[in-house]
Amino acid sequence: MISTDAATEGNEAAALLKCARNLVDPQLRSAVESLPGSIRRVAMYHFGWEHADGSAAGGQAGKAIRPALVLAATRAVGGDPERAVRAAAAVELVHNFSLLHDDVIDEDRTRRHRPTAWTVFGVPAAVIAGDAMLSLAHRLLAEDTRPASARASARLAGCVIELCAGQQADCSFEERGPDEVSLDECLAMATAKTGALLGCACALGALYAGVEERAVGAMDGFGREAGLAFQLIDDLIGIWGDPMQTGKPVGADLAAHKKSLPVVAALTSRTPAAAELAGLYRGSMNTPDEVSRAADAVDRAGGRDWAQACAGDRMARAVHHLSRAVPDLTAAGDLLALAEFVTRRTH
Amino acid sequence: MISTDAATEGNEAAALLKCARNLVDPQLRSAVESLPGSIRRVAMYHFGWEHADGSAAGGQAGKAIRPALVLAATRAVGGDPERAVRAAAAVELVHNFSLLHDDVIDEDRTRRHRPTAWTVFGVPAAVIAGDAMLSLAHRLLAEDTRPASARASARLAGCVIELCAGQQADCSFEERGPDEVSLDECLAMATAKTGALLGCACALGALYAGVEERAVGAMDGFGREAGLAFQLIDDLIGIWGDPMQTGKPVGADLAAHKKSLPVVAALTSRTPAAAELAGLYRGSMNTPDEVSRAADAVDRAGGRDWAQACAGDRMARAVHHLSRAVPDLTAAGDLLALAEFVTRRTH
Numbered sequence: 037m038i039s040t041d042a043a044t045e046g047n048e049a050a051a052l053l054k055c056a057r058n059l060v061d062p063q064l065r066s067a068v069e070s071l072p073g074s075i076r077r078v079a080m081y082h083f084g085w086e087h088a089d090g091s092a093a094g095g096q097a098g099k100a101i102r103p104a105l106v107l108a109a110t111r112a113v114g115g116d117p118e119r120a121v122r123a124a125a126a127v128e129l130v131h132n133f134s135l136l137h138d139d140v141i142d143e144d145r146t147r148r149h150r151p152t153a154w155t156v157f158g159v160p161a162a163v164i165a166g167d168a169m170l171s172l173a174h175r176l177l178a179e180d181t182r183p184a185s186a187r188a189s190a191r192l193a194g195c196v197i198e199l200c201a202g203q204q205a206d207c208s209f210e211e212r213g214p215d216e217v218s219l220d221e222c223l224a225m226a227t228a229k230t231g232a233l234l235g236c237a238c239a240l241g242a243l244y245a246g247v248e249e250r251a252v253g254a255m256d257g258f259g260r261e262a263g264l265a266f267q268l269i270d271d272l273i274g275i276w277g278d279p280m281q282t283g284k285p286v287g288a289d290l291a292a293h294k295k296s297l298p299v300v301a302a303l304t305s306r307t308p309a310a311a312e313l314a315g316l317y318r319g320s321m322n323t324p325d326e327v328s329r330a331a332d333a334v335d336r337a338g339g340r341d342w343a344q345a346c347a348g349d350r351m352a353r354a355v356h357h358l359s360r361a362v363p364d365l366t367a368a369g370d371l372l373a374l375a376e377f378v379t380r381r382t383h
Numbered sequence: 384m385i386s387t388d389a390a391t392e393g394n395e396a397a398a399l400l401k402c403a404r405n406l407v408d409p410q411l412r413s414a415v416e417s418l419p420g421s422i423r424r425v426a427m428y429h430f431g432w433e434h435a436d437g438s439a440a441g442g443q444a445g446k447a448i449r450p451a452l453v454l455a456a457t458r459a460v461g462g463d464p465e466r467a468v469r470a471a472a473a474v475e476l477v478h479n480f481s482l483l484h485d486d487v488i489d490e491d492r493t494r495r496h497r498p499t500a501w502t503v504f505g506v507p508a509a510v511i512a513g514d515a516m517l518s519l520a521h522r523l524l525a526e527d528t529r530p531a532s533a534r535a536s537a538r539l540a541g542c543v544i545e546l547c548a549g550q551q552a553d554c555s556f557e558e559r560g561p562d563e564v565s566l567d568e569c570l571a572m573a574t575a576k577t578g579a580l581l582g583c584a585c586a587l588g589a590l591y592a593g594v595e596e597r598a599v600g601a602m603d604g605f606g607r608e609a610g611l612a613f614q615l616i617d618d619l620i621g622i623w624g625d626p627m628q629t630g631k632p633v634g635a636d637l638a639a640h641k642k643s644l645p646v647v648a649a650l651t652s653r654t655p656a657a658a659e660l661a662g663l664y665r666g667s668m669n670t671p672d673e674v675s676r677a678a679d680a681v682d683r684a685g686g687r688d689w690a691q692a693c694a695g696d697r698m699a700r701a702v703h704h705l706s707r708a709v710p711d712l713t714a715a716g717d718l719l720a721l722a723e724f725v726t727r728r729t730h
Contacts, residue, residue: 072548074555137514141507160488160554163510167484168547170514174521175540178533186525186533193522200515201419207507208421 049377052370056104056124059117063125064103067172071165078165082136082153098148101266101378102127105237106244108370109255112362115245122180123188123240129173130192131233134199136166141207142292170196184243191243191256195236202229209295214303214317222300226267227260234263238371242361250360257357262375265350268343269379271296275331276340287327290334293317297346302339309337347379396724399717403451403471406464410472411450414519418512425512429483429500445495448613448725449474452584453591455717456602459709462592469527470535470587476520477539478580481546483513488554489639517543531590538590538603542583549576556642561650561664569647573614574607581610585718589708597707604704609722612697615690616726618643622678623687634674637681640664644693649686656684694726 068079080086084095103124107117138144139152140162146152154162177189205225209217238259242252274289274296289296295303302313313333316326334340354375355365362368415426427433431442450471454464485491486499487509493499501509524536552572556564585606589599621636621643636643642650649660660680663673681687701722702712709715 071544072551074551075544075547133514137510141510161551163484163488164547164551164554167480167514167517168544170517171540171543171547175537175544178537178540186536189533189536190522190525193518193525196518197418197422197515197522200422200511200518204419204421204508204511207511 046377046380048370048373052108052374053100053104056107057100059107059121060100060103060124060128063121063176064128067125067129067176068169071168071172074161075165075168078136078153078157078161079132079169081156082132082147082165084148084150088151088156095148095150098128098131100128101374102131102233102237104374105234105259105371106241108368108374109238109241109259110245111241112358112368112371113242113245113247113251113255114367115241115247117241119182120241120244122176123184123244124237126173126176126188126192127233127237127240129169129176130196130199133166133169133173134196134203134233136162136169138203140166141203182244184240184246188240188243191236191239195232198228198232202226202232205229210293212295214295214314217295217300217303219297219300219304222295222297223264226297227264230267230270231260231263234266235260247361252361254357254361258354258361258371258375261350261354261357262379265347265354265375265379268297268347268350271298272340272343275299275334287324287331290327290330291321293321298334298339298343300339301342301346302334302337305337305339305342307337309333309335313337351375351379393724393727395717395720399455399721400447400451403454404447406454406468407447407450407471407475410468410523411475414472414476414523415516418515418519421508422512422515425483425500425504425508426479426516428503429479429494429512431495431497435498435503442495442497445475445478447475448721449478449580449584451721452581452606452718453588455715455721456585456588456606457592458588459705459715459718460589460592460594460598460602461714462588462594464588466529467588467591469523470531470591471584473520473523473535473539474580474584474587476516476523477543477546477583480513480516480520481543481550481580483509483516485550487513488550529591531587531593535587535590538583538586542579545575545579549573549579552576557640559642561642561661564642564647564650566644566647566651569642569644570611573644574611577614577617578607578610581613582607594708599708601704601708605701605708605718605722608697608701608704609726612694612701612722612726615644615694615697618645619687619690622646622681634671634678637674637677638668640668645681645686645690647686648689648693649681649684652684652686652689654684656680656682660684698722698726 068083069076071079077090081088084093087093106120106124106127110117110120135147136153139147140154140159144152145155153165173192174189177185177192202225206229235256239252239256242255275287275298277286303310313330316330321327321330358368359365415430416423418426424437428435431440434440453467453471453474457464457467482494483500486494487501487506491499492502500512520539521536524532524539549572553576582603586599586603589602622634622645650657660677663677668674668677705715706712
């Protein structure tokens with residue numbers, strides 16, 4: 037059912053992502069280009085389509101995982117992906133709205149190998165451009181005459197509220213001590229911050245195929261669990277990943293004292309390494325040596341293994357949800373290839 | 384047609400605002416109370432329903448001008464205002480989303496006689512709560528089964544993009560020299576920042592009455608022009624108004640070097656007072672004496688008279704638009720009373 041040939045799957049997923057980009061980018065780009073002048077410039081920069089000076093850039097707007105999930109979900113339940121292109125563009129706009137605002141809130145300075153928008157255009161311009169991109173997403177859905185659009189819009193709005201709650205929780209974690217965040221809280225935060233939008237992407241895809249609410253909900257569950265698996269892998273990359281691939285410096289999450297999932301799993305492990313990690317988290321952790329020791333402590337405390345096992349468990353749950361929406365999983369090959377791809381990025 | 388008895392009109396408008404609040408507040412409040420915990424707290428504080436510590440407060444959520452306009456517009460074109468309550472709550476949420484973000488962006492510390500939300504909860508929490516309130520507005524419309532809701536959602540989204548452009552222009556004006564902003568640019572900014580949402584309020588009211596697109600557009604025009612008149616009066620209050628009434632310190636807009644409409648009219652007047660004002664705007668203007676001299680220079684340069692005359696002119700244009708949507712203006716008594724009220728607040 038799920039191929040174990042990672043190379044083949046990677047190729048399959050890469051082809052799906054490219055195909056999604058080709059289908060969705062024209063809609064996405066024409067929506068962004070419809071924004072008023074000064075806002076458009078920030079958005080075009082953020083998407084990698086323009087340099088800071090407004091000249092054309094060939095960059096790609098992220099990996100297009102969410103639009104690809106929308107289209108694959110439509111196909112999995114027997115719909116025509118062409119019908120869901122607008123929804124896919126809306127989901128990608130929401131994702132990028134949240135990146136713009138999160139970068140401001142987290143004071144992150146690098147995104148997709150480039151300075152973040154707020155460092156180039158200022159905090160006000162980045163906040164405003166995010167607001168406009170969120171509204172653009174809703175306008176895309178509202179102007180869609182297909183019967184699914186109102187339910188899609190309601191789901192997307194509810195999802196953004198969940199994203200906001202996740203981001204708020206993430207911020208509150210940073211103000212708390214290293215042993216004051218439970219693993220359950222951390223999982224709930226990641227579900228809201230990452231799972232919700234991947235779930236929404238899959239749900240919108242199903243909605244645009246016109247299937248019944250039960251299947252839409254099951255698709256949401258699939259995306260949510262796959263999203264959590266994705267976040268676990270992303271957190272591992274945030275500690276041990278390759279900065280050439282991620283565009284973020286190694287150990288950035290540790291240096292920023294982020295209470296990511298492997299870190300909280302390690303901190304709550306009641307091991308000697310947990311105490312060592314807590315000590316490092318209470319300090320400034322501003323030298324490469326300290327960051328490296330923290331990464332090692334997460335590993336020795338079992339945070340790394342736990343995250344990888346948990347990612348596998350979440351993928352199993354995802355497939356279980358999927359089987360409720362798509363009884364014959366062979367129809368959901370694209371969805372599974374995408375989910376496997378995003379949860380195997382470290383290999 | 385338009386009564387000249389300001390006292391009666393004020394009473395009539397006050398009754399309409401109270402009635403709108405009674406109709407819309409339950410919907411608005413239940414929507415805000417549906418937000419996740421930490422976000423709800425920021426929103427409840429911003430609306431004046433809770434103190435910073437989470438205890439209940441009796442404050443009112445602003446003047447409810449926009450919800451009242453939605454309901455009055457529905458009635459003016461022969462619809463039942465009860466049908467537009469959800470749209471009225473959505474418009475009020477959008478208004479408050481923009482206040483939350485604008486206060487962050489402009490670093491304003493006082494709103495409705497209280498410390499602004501970001502000063503109490505921090506910038507991240509205020510940005511996040513604004514995002515959630517904007518999404519809540521769209522969810523309210525998307526969950527509405529009335530046929531007008533999709534068009535309402537599209538209009539509201541377009542309006543927010545216009546608001547964003549207005550806020551972005553406002554920010555860019557502050558970075559420019561005192562003689563580098565034209566009156567036309569300033570009028571366009573105010574139209575986007577204030578007129579658009581008042582226009583949208585009236586248009587949504589008409590949409591929910593089920594009238595044709597031409598009448599919806601005319602209602603938008605009415606609200607837009609009335610909104611510009613409202614902004615002109617608001618700008619006058621920002622210079623000469625009573626801080627007990629406005630909740631903002633006198634001359635705050637001058638001390639903040641705001642290029643408001645009366646100021647730009649004065650700066651571009653080619654009078655000796657214009658040069659004096661430009662000199663003050665180039666300086667720090669951080670003493671009450673300098674602020675007072677700037678206010679006097681705006682007056683002598685004709686900025687005060689111009690703003691009052693322009694407000695009158697815009698109201699006349701508003702009524703002209705209205706007559707296209709409502710041929711017998713006696714049906715639009717509520718709308719006219721509200722418009723007159725907001726443009727006569729200095730009297």
